[in-house]
Amino acid sequence: MSDSVIRIVSIYPSLLGTYGDGGNVLALSHRARMHGLTTEVAEISPGQAVPRHGDLYVLGGGEDTAQVAAADALRADRGLAQAISNGASLLAICAGYQLIGEEFPDATGTPSPGVGILDIRTDRLPKRAVGELLATPSPNAPAKLTEPLTGYENHAGATHLGPDALPLAQVESGVGNGDVSEGAISGRVVGTYLHGPCLARNPQLADLLLGWVLDRDLEPLVEREVEELRAERLDYVRRSGR
Amino acid sequence: MSRKLRTRVAIRAGKLASATSRIAGKGEGMVVGGRVMLKLAPDAIADLANGRVAALVSATNGKTSTTRLLANAAEQRGPVVTAATGANMTSGVVTTLAAGPPDAMAILEVDEAYLPMVTAATKPQVILLGNLSRDQLDRMNEVAMTARKWRTMLAANPDVTVVANADDPIVTFAAEQAQHVVWVGGGQVWTADSAVCPECGTLLTRDDVQWHCTGCGRKRPETTWELRWDKGAGTAVSKSGLELDLSALQLPGRFNASNATLAVAVCEQLGFDLAESVKRMCEVTAVSGRYAVVDVGATRLRLLLAKNPAGWTELIDVMPPAPAPVIVSINSNAADGRDPSWLWDVPFERLRGRTVIASGDRRRDLAVRLLHADVDHVVIADPYAPDAPLPEQARALDVIDNAATYTAFHELRTRAQREAQP
DSSP states (O other), X not given: OOTTEEEEEEEOTTTSOTTXXXXXXXXXXXXXXXXXXXXXXXXXXXXXXXXXXXXXXXXXXXXXXXXXXXHHHHHHHOHHHXXXXXXXXXXXXXXXXXXXXXXXXXXXXOEEEOOOSSSEEEEEEEEEEEEEEEEEEOXXXXXXXXXXXXXXXXXXXXEEEOTTOXXXXXXXXXXXXXXXXXXXXXXXXXXXXXXXXXXXXXXXXXXHHHHHHHTSOXXXXXXXXXXXXXXXXXXXXXXXXX | OOOOHHHHHHHHHHHHHHHHHHHTTSTTOHHHHHHHHHHHOTTHHHHHHTTOEEEEEEOSSSHHHHHHHHHHHHGGGSOEEOOSSXXXXXXXXXHHHHHSOTTSEEEEEOOGXXXXXXXHHHOOSEEEEOOXXXXXXXXXXXXXXXXXXXXXXXXXOTTOEEEEETTOHHHHHHHTXXXXXEEEEOOOSOOGGGSBOTTTOOBOEEETTEEEOTTTOOBOOOOSEEEEEETTEEEEEETTSOEEEOTTOSSOSHHHHHHHHHHHHHHHHTTOOHHHHHHHHTTOOOBTTBTOEEEEXXXXXXXXXXXXXXXXXXXXXXXXXXXXXXXXXXOOXXXXXXXXXXXXXXXXXXXXXXXXXXXXXXXXXHHHHHHHTTOOEEEOSOTTSTTOOXXXXXXXXXXXXXXXXXXXXXXXXXXXXXXXXX
């Protein structure tokens, strides 16, 4: 990063923004402000070049047709892959998570090529996963992630991790990747099925991403509203399941 | 007309079930009664429809209000059967058809997902398609999927006339399959669910009201009717030069003027007198409690139903300006959608400058959303209690706007009705 402004790039929010995904960008800016940091947000539309020099990229969820269109555009543009190999960070949610992998199913279930940034492959779950998702950070996840991850999932993807990707978390309640693991992490790339949006409900994850950009750990800061929501959701899921 | 014996028996059983449900205090009993009827006579809808269904109305937002406007207009021809409560799935449709005079004209609101089934069974003269946007994604189809199902339905029903909103590209995609379409420029404020062409996935190009797809050439069709909205008042304008003043509509906002314009186009297809139709639409005040002023506990409220981002985007404009506080009640029961992620798609930033009282089962989700929108807020489980810690400005208002999701809205309405009884 340069000039102490964190450059956030929201990729194709018009295509990938079905489940309140804009909230993740808001949450990053909000947490950054709490830490005394400044952010600037670039929203990229399909057809526009993806900037190569962003610090933190965000991909949201979307419907099948939009997902294929986004994957095709990102492969042709190559900017995102280049930024990641230059050390930028990436958060990819749901359809965005699937499409940064090697392949994912299109609207008809046929495998469609992904962007190839994360070593995962996605096919179909036998039954759509819809409901609260609660997961505990994996032993291999960064040490800064200590609190349970909470959110909502709504997808039909079974995601299989290759040797170059590690699970982000272990499912306590819900489906996640479909094999008791949830999400994936590789270098500074995080993919997850948690929406809701994920960073507003999981400020530790927001701070982890911001910390990567700064190459340092951020002070743990808590907000009453967020802690009350987390406590309510954790209690709800542990009491009544999904 | 003669109804099948099976249908007649089913109606009796259904009415009994409805009455039992009402006595037990479980609502109006339409759904329960309808379920019983359909169990006993699965083809009861077709039998009861019997060629008298003038119009079906479907949309993500505004279908209850539009149905009411249209039904009021249709009464110029005699009695009309229509659901007064927004019961719009097969169970509600069958109860509505069984309730009124057996040969009365029917104007029916239908849930988006149930429209193909109800169309096949009722063979309506006209179908009104208003808008499609994200709503209850945990249980409903994604938006493009619903449009594809409507396409299949219209290809299979070539005799029906469709009145469709040309400003919604997803609705246009669905309606273009019909043999007879009347296009209406009803407007579209929420465009996030029609950013890309539903056919080829290309980002749509928009220019003021026009839209087109550079991928497959699809574009906004030429309209027969348009809503002209100017300084808070609407006019329905036809291609032939007719202008109908909608400024006397009592239902507020641009979106209700749009609903009325679509309804006018249906009235024209049904051969109604259009001036008389508009006059009757202007008599509609509150629709199933929407915009009604009620007393709940210690508070006088205006009830606003706001259940998804598209609806919210339009509704913020009908609220009094800041700094007037508002109450927002968010639930996540099945009928609201279990997943309140959509709160992040609502432009709550536009409520800055006032205090929002966050209520409902998911008030904590709302509080986090408002925190991120820099909107001042207080979280109160029961803001209607006499000792509720309301901000002073809220106490000072004669009537406070209370926007609520579906089940929160109905809880408030029921509570107001109960408390109004001596």
